[in-house]
Amino acid sequence: MTDASEGLDGLTGDEQLAQVWRDGLILNPALPAPVLARLLTGGKLTATAAFWLAHCSLDRDKTAALVASPHSDHRRLVTENPYADVDVLARLARDPEPRVRVAHAASVGDGGRRISEGVLEILAADSEPRVRRAAARLPLPVPVRARLAEDEDASVRAAALTEELWPQLSSAVREALLADPEPQVRDAVAKLLPSNPEPLPEPHLRVQDPDPRVRSRAALDPDVPTALALRLAEDPDDRVRLDLSMREDLTAEQRSSIAYVVPGGYATTPRWIMERGHEPDVARRAAASGHVLLRRGIAGRRHLPADVVDRLAQDEDFFVKLTLCESCQDAPHELVLEMYTHWHGLRWSFLRVHPNFARPGLARFVDHPNPRLRRAALDDPEAGPELVMRLIDDPDAEVARWALRDPRLPTEELHRRLGVPASARDAAANPTLAPETMHRLLDLAGVANPSGTH
Structure with missing residues (x-):
């Protein structure tokens, strides 16, 4: 043996x-x-x-x-x-x-x-x-x-x-x-004793309240009649108008008539989408909306009907497509790969763990000038050791690092790389390294062995 x-x-x-x-x-x-x-x-x-x-x-x-x-x-x-x-x-x-x-x-x-x-x-x-x-x-x-x-x-x-x-x-x-x-x-x-809080004022008083936080809550409250809530369409506060624009009961015309401002970054998903976005009719309605935050909100669901995914994948808004790739397990491979290639946000690399990322055919990127795509080539399940060997000395450190950790790396080459300071760390992280080899490395490194066995 x-x-x-x-x-x-x-x-x-x-x-x-x-x-x-x-x-x-x-x-x-x-x-x-x-x-x-x-x-x-x-x-x-x-x-x-x-x-x-x-x-x-x-x-x-x-x-x-x-x-x-x-x-x-x-x-x-x-x-x-x-x-x-x-x-x-x-x-x-x-x-x-x-x-x-x-x-x-x-x-x-x-x-x-x-x-x-x-x-x-x-x-x-x-x-x-x-x-x-x-x-x-x-x-x-x-x-x-x-x-x-x-x-x-x-x-x-x-x-x-x-x-x-x-x-x-x-x-x-x-x-x-x-x-x-x-x-x-x-x-x-x-805090535990009854405090007999005052009841909320009548809806029309809440809509006229001088505190924009009260008006904002009224704008979102489904118990406030639509016609009354629409009085806030010209509210001086941006947040009030934005919250009003995301009410579920508005028609497309009513929604488009509100001068809302879409804030930068991520926005809160409306409660009705969070609670009922799993219902196909709700998902389709939100995905077809002219309001970009409703489309971004529904794109954040873990699973969506195929027709909704197709529609969102072709959305004109970048963040709708990005949210779909980050959150929805049904996002298409082509879109996930596109976002992985071009997005420069902090979490771009996590798109590699999307269930639709790895596919046969990614090996075609092994010589691509974009290092992200060369790294993606390693996720081709049909690629063999030859592809890995071509990438272990890649000029991009991240590409080389993942190639050295790839289980398809031949054992002889893996052992050789353990003796090269520049590659030894990633070679030691390769999952095909046998336990006996790991113990041998620790013996050579002078690390104590409390059990005394390998």
Whole structure:
């Protein structure tokens, strides 16, 4: 059986190579947990490595490697990762470092993640007030929350109070909270008590209100009759006229008669599109509108009917097409490629992960003068190692970097590049690198191996 690290015999772990190997390996998407554990013994991570570990896919074993790291920064970092195993993360509820426990409490349940059994009770009973305060924002059982309402720390007491909890507290506890010596607790209590707010004024008074914020809300309110709302068509405030122009109940003629001003950058999508944009009739109506913000708003839906996608893909407005490519999974390949090629916004490179980006035929761009298209050539699923070899020394550093990380790079060339300082970092990030080879690199780099095995 051939040793996967064969071909590395000539490598020596000088200081420069040792550092770039470590930097590259930690970014390797195929990095196994034992190698990650070795890398974590090195202490502080680079900003790039920290960002990667906070966002990359983590299985149970990799989560465990980070949770068991001797460095608290690593343990705190893993709490940010939305893919980390929640049952393994639960071990951090008893971490010896308060700041790790605080970070863990602040991330529990984020994004709708399942909460591991028993972790809420542990966090709510923590010796550190900051942890208990963070726990108070979590869906605690009523008895646990009630205990926090009597906590020795005022900030915890204030955070624990909710409308649901208040009527379930004993009268003695409620009286104590009403008379609490700390203003922040009394303020929290005051927010729970009935305030008998004044009802909104009649619609015609809201439309005439001197505060443009009130008029703006009236312009958007579907309960304000259309004819009354249209009195705001010549309002002196740009925001009021813009909000009025995006009402769902206006005819095309009524909408076009409003002298609204389209603001630069991204604008808020109207509520009716956010709530009902998945309905084909609503989507078609918005896509056919003469109001560019309605078209941009519907282009932001994750999925749209094919005829709506076709219409928006040919829109005269650049940002309608860009929004379609950024947000809609059904955006056509040709348009996604066009936006990727020519758009200069900060997120242009993320268009490569669009499900309709990679297609057979992209290899035709391997010699294109535009480096973005040469990089796109690597996304041709039918291209072979020859294309990758043509791009590993590309004059554009980004193109060369992605070619070096391409799994189609021949093993012999991959091993050779590990010994070249300029390419070693990206070669070490190549997912076809065998675990034995990764360990061999760390041996040469002088990185400790706590397990003692490969």
